[in-house]
Amino acid sequence: MSTASDGRAAPAPSPNSYRMGPDEHGFFGMFGGRFVAETLMPLILELEEAYAEAKKDPEFQAELKRLNTHYAGRPSPLYYAERLTQHLREIAASKGLKGGAKIYFKRDELNHTGSHKINNCLGQILLAQRMGKTRIIAETGAGQHGVAVATVCARYGLPCEIFMGATDVERQKPNVFRMKLLGAKVNAVTSGAGTLKDAMNEALRDWVTNVRNTYYIIGTAAGPHPYPAMVRDFQSVIGQEVREQMLEAEGRLPDTLVACIGGGSNAIGLFHPFLDEPNVKIYGVEAGGYGLDVPNGHSASINGGKPGVLHGNRTYLLQTDDGQILEGHSISAGLDYPGIGPEHAWLKETGRVNYVAVTDKEALEAFQLCTKLEGIIPALEPSHALAHVCKLAPTLPQSDLLVMNMCGRGDKDIFTVAEHLGMKM
Numbered sequence: 001m002s003t004a005s006d007g008r009a010a011p012a013p014s015p016n017s018y019r020m021g022p023d024e025h026g027f028f029g030m031f032g033g034r035f036v037a038e039t040l041m042p043l044i045l046e047l048e049e050a051y052a053e054a055k056k057d058p059e060f061q062a063e064l065k066r067l068n069t070h071y072a073g074r075p076s077p078l079y080y081a082e083r084l085t086q087h088l089r090e091i092a093a094s095k096g097l098k099g100g101a102k103i104y105f106k107r108d109e110l111n112h113t114g115s116h117k118i119n120n121c122l123g124q125i126l127l128a129q130r131m132g133k134t135r136i137i138a139e140t141g142a143g144q145h146g147v148a149v150a151t152v153c154a155r156y157g158l159p160c161e162i163f164m165g166a167t168d169v170e171r172q173k174p175n176v177f178r179m180k181l182l183g184a185k186v187n188a189v190t191s192g193a194g195t196l197k198d199a200m201n202e203a204l205r206d207w208v209t210n211v212r213n214t215y216y217i218i219g220t221a222a223g224p225h226p227y228p229a230m231v232r233d234f235q236s237v238i239g240q241e242v243r244e245q246m247l248e249a250e251g252r253l254p255d256t257l258v259a260c261i262g263g264g265s266n267a268i269g270l271f272h273p274f275l276d277e278p279n280v281k282i283y284g285v286e287a288g289g290y291g292l293d294v295p296n297g298h299s300a301s302i303n304g305g306k307p308g309v310l311h312g313n314r315t316y317l318l319q320t321d322d323g324q325i326l327e328g329h330s331i332s333a334g335l336d337y338p339g340i341g342p343e344h345a346w347l348k349e350t351g352r353v354n355y356v357a358v359t360d361k362e363a364l365e366a367f368q369l370c371t372k373l374e375g376i377i378p379a380l381e382p383s384h385a386l387a388h389v390c391k392l393a394p395t396l397p398q399s400d401l402l403v404m405n406m407c408g409r410g411d412k413d414i415f416t417v418a419e420h421l422g423m424k425m
């Protein structure tokens with residue numbers, strides 16, 4: 001997309017609150033904004049206004065709550081992972097340490113369609129309906145967001161077109177079939193490498209051409225303003241529930257939060273309600289792939305990328321020295337987006353959140369450990385968060401209450417896992 005001129009200096013982060021952002025232009029410090037073609041601007045402004053009104057409307061909020069409860073299955077449980085906790089305490093003890101945090105899983109993998117994606121799609125389909133839009137478009141990489149969009153479109157009887165890179169269409173056949181069953185049209189995008197970045201470019205292009213009737217449901221907390229803030233708001237139900245559930249379970253707030261990061265929507269959803277609690281330690285876990293030192297061998301935009309502009313916002317991106325966007329790599333299809341939501345970029349700059357990376361191999365080990373110890377097959381995405389929990393928990397005191405976002409279930413990943421473990425199915 002072409003870029004709007006915007007040479008604004010970064011305002012200092014608010015000393016009072018990490019939850020105030022973005023500013024009226026959509027900036028979190030120097031990140032975010034809306035770098036879009038002029039033709040897209042009226043649409044973006046219309047969306048911003050419609051969302052600002054919906055957000056304040058008790059009827060909109062009540063309808064969303066009703067859908068979250070009866071359609072998606074919220075609230076998702078906050079589960080004490082007792083055997084994993086015990087296992088990591090034994091590891092700590094074997095090293096002569098007294099540590100081993102008490103580990104809870106936020107069970108968003110139990111949602112309808114198997115991940116947190118539905119939280120955002122329900123919010124946006126209600127908004128689309130409210131705006132009188134009659135056609136829905138979306139981008140998808142691995143197909144999880146595409147399936148969630150096709151699901152809510154079926155529920156609301158709206159036609160939908162999903163843009164998906166041709167390479168991904170080939171790699172993710174079961175999800176392509178699901179989308180078709182749900183009534184969606186899947187457009188294979190052949191430009192570029194035929195992956196998520198190209199699908200998102202194509203969806204933005206479609207939006208400009210079909211201005212009048214079309215609503216674009218973006219799948220993560222990225223894109224031009226107001227998407228990063230809006231998607232965050234819809235996903236914040238995760239963190240709000242954790243607050244209440246932890247107060248009920250333990251009588252106090254958690255000490256540590258951990259979530260995996262693709263574009264960053266499940267993570268910001270968990271983190272945001274806690275950003276202004278200075279005693280809560282927060283970790284975002286990026287996909288370290290083959291290792292951060294392997295060129296183009298990971299998807300760690302913050303730990304291995306640089307700031308730039310893509311898909312309508314300024315943020316950390318995987319790119320070459322001359323600014324070409326890199327494809328990156330992760331064992332987990334849902335984590336290999338070359339960017340990250342702008343609010344995370346800002347939380348990294350301000351130091352409020354710690355961003356770490358975990359390799360494919362570590363995630364695969366955590367996947368197996370969780371499956372065997374807890375009887376929960378995690379998606380490969382949250383297996384990254386789990387792998388970091390396995391490193392972190394033994395170093396924390398036993399009184400530390402740690403919450404990890406189990407943002408997706410692993411049914412979709414069993415083929416990938418079988419291949420990596422050299423097992424026959």
Ligand SMILES: *Cc1c(COP(=O)(O)O)cnc(C)c1O
Pocket residue numbers: 115116117144145219220221260261262263264265266267334335379381382407408409
């Ligand atoms: C899509 C997806 C992700 C990555 O997206 P975020 O916006 O970073 O949350 C992570 N986990 C699961 C299970 C997903 O489906």
